[in-house]
Amino acid sequence: MTVIATSFLQDKNFIDVCYIVAFSLFIVGLMQLRGPRTAVRGNATAAVGMAIAVAATLLTPGMGNWGLIILGVVIGTAVGIPAARNVKMTAMPQMVALFNGVGGGAVALIAWAEFRNTGGYASEPLYVVVASLFGAIIGSISFWGSNIAFGKLQEIIPGRPITLGRVQQFVNLALALLAVGLAAAIAAGSTDEILIVGVLLAAALLGNFLVLPIGGADMPVVISLLNAFTGLSAAATGIALNNTALIVAGMIVGASGSILTNLMAEAMNRSIPNIIAGGFGGGGAVAGAVGAGEHEGTVRSTSAADAAIQLSYARQVVIVPGYGMAVAQAQHAVHELAKQLEARGIEVKYAIHPVAGRMPGHMNVLLAEADVPYDQLKEMDDINPEFPRTDVSLVIGANDVTNPAANTNPQSPIYGMPILAVNESESVIVIKRSMNPGFAGIENELYYDPKTQMLFGDAKGAVGEITEEIKAL
Amino acid sequence: MLVTNLAILVLAGFVGFVVISKVPNTLHTPLMSGTNAIHGIVILGGLLVLGLSGGDTLNKVILVIAIAFGTINVVGGFLVTDRMLEMFKGRKPAKQEEIEEAKDDEEKAA
Secondary structure, three states: HHHHHHHOOOOOHHHHHHHHHHHHHHHHHHHHHHOOOOHHHHHHHHHHHHHHHHHHHOOOOOOOOOOHHHHHHHHHHHHHHHHHHHHHHHHHHHHHHHHHHHHHHHHHHHHHHHHHOOOHHHHOOHHHHHHHHHHHHHHHHHHHHHHHHHHHOOOOOOOOOOOOOOHHHHHHHHHHHHHHHHHHHOOOOOOOOOHHHHHHHHHHHHHHHHHHHOOOHHHHHHHOOOOOOOOHHHHHHHHHOOOHHHHHHHHHHHHHHHHHHHHHHHHHHOOHHHHHHOOOOOOOHHHHHHHHHOOOOOOOOOHHHHHHHHOOOOOEEEEEHHHHHHHHHOOHHHHHHHHHHHHHOOOOEEEEOHHHHHOHHHHHHHHHHHOOOOHHEEEHHHHHHHHHHHHEEEEEOOOOHHHHHHHHOOOOOOOOOOOOOOHHEEEEEEEEEEOOOOOOOOOOOHHHHOOOOEEEEOOHHHHHHHHHHHHHO | HHHHHHHHHHHHHHHHHHOOOOOHHHHHHHHHHHHHHHHHHHHHHHHHHHHHOOOOOOHHHHHHHHHHHHHHHHHHHHHHHHHHHOOOHHHHHHHHEEEEEEHHHHHHHH
């Protein structure tokens, strides 16, 4: 009896049916992830799919090396669970980058092991070789690129673009050609192990050089792009290993990741090639030239005490959070200020630009962490008509998303990007560290507007000071 | 077999495109994190190659690392996504309950 049961479970058809159930659950899970109410369930659905896929794979006849398999899974669990549990909400983007990177790394390592196992793909069909090598190149790029993205967001590596200057593009092209050339040599029949190691190393260098020149503020788009890359490389591994679950899951991520990347880039009015070209985050020569010297107006600065008075005599205050708030981790301080204002009967709303913080939904997650009521968070289209009725707009570390040049100056690199119309409110207080331009490297006309006052300082410190002043009033 | 797999690949691509269009901005980050967890499916590749052949010591080391990487991707990915989504949960449903309760009260009053 047991023999029959075992053979039934180990039947290729049974395993394939399990795979079909698994990827159906992935698709259902993703569909549930589209709505805020079903999202939590969606994530669980996809996780169940993953468990089924792994269990079915372990049933494959002839499986051995159980001790080593368990070792790998235990190590992975021991690292993954505490990392995911303990990460702060503000550090979420870089954590996703790390998890994405190890996925790409796994693909690259599997390709390497396949090469060694088969004596340099000696008797494999060409399509298997091509798919496996594609996985090796993309997986390696994704691993190293994600690590750099992590380093930049974690501020281990400077966030500003690090480039080789003009030769950068040539170096990248040469590395890409080297990786593809070595891979072609393998596909043509060479079985020397130095070749696959060369492929992985060239792709590794390329991954580093691709991401290093990109400014820290662009990182989330890059992470999303690398996420799509890892998905594609997983699909390629699926082709090489003839595994349906890998093909479907990998390709779905590849496709949806591409769309998501595009949505993020579009919301910033940037093209993906533009981001990849790099150098944007630090005020590149072209971007800088446009804004410089055009402003005749003067900048008025204010103090925390003045800001406090202005805020406490308002009827409606709209808070516009941005990357600066995320960097300073000022969300709790901001909510504290909002509570003080509400206690005085002032209406407080938050204006959330789709790409504020350079990560769609980033502000929502941060403010939700600080217990800001969900219904006070207003999306751009809902809040823009409110600005003319607003007494004070408090801009906290947001820059380009408030720049009126996007509407008025066709020369501006961000012309056409939808912005929050804070300049339509009665008055504007901008909390900012310095007059340095934002991530787009262009000046913000808003700061020269006569109704704008600048409060220079770190977002957390400045908001805290205002709160203290209001309490003292 | 190659053609069948390519057909599956193309169809899966279309599914991916369709599923993600029209998602509220708020959910982009959790969605990216969720898809990130799903490509942890690469762990299957590690399991199959190690389980079915293994090879020499270096190969085994490579594959154990690959499986560990895949596991981190899967376990960490789903956990992190869940934590992100937890933040949206609790608030909204609670409010809806309140609204529903209020409605119930009104009905009772009527």
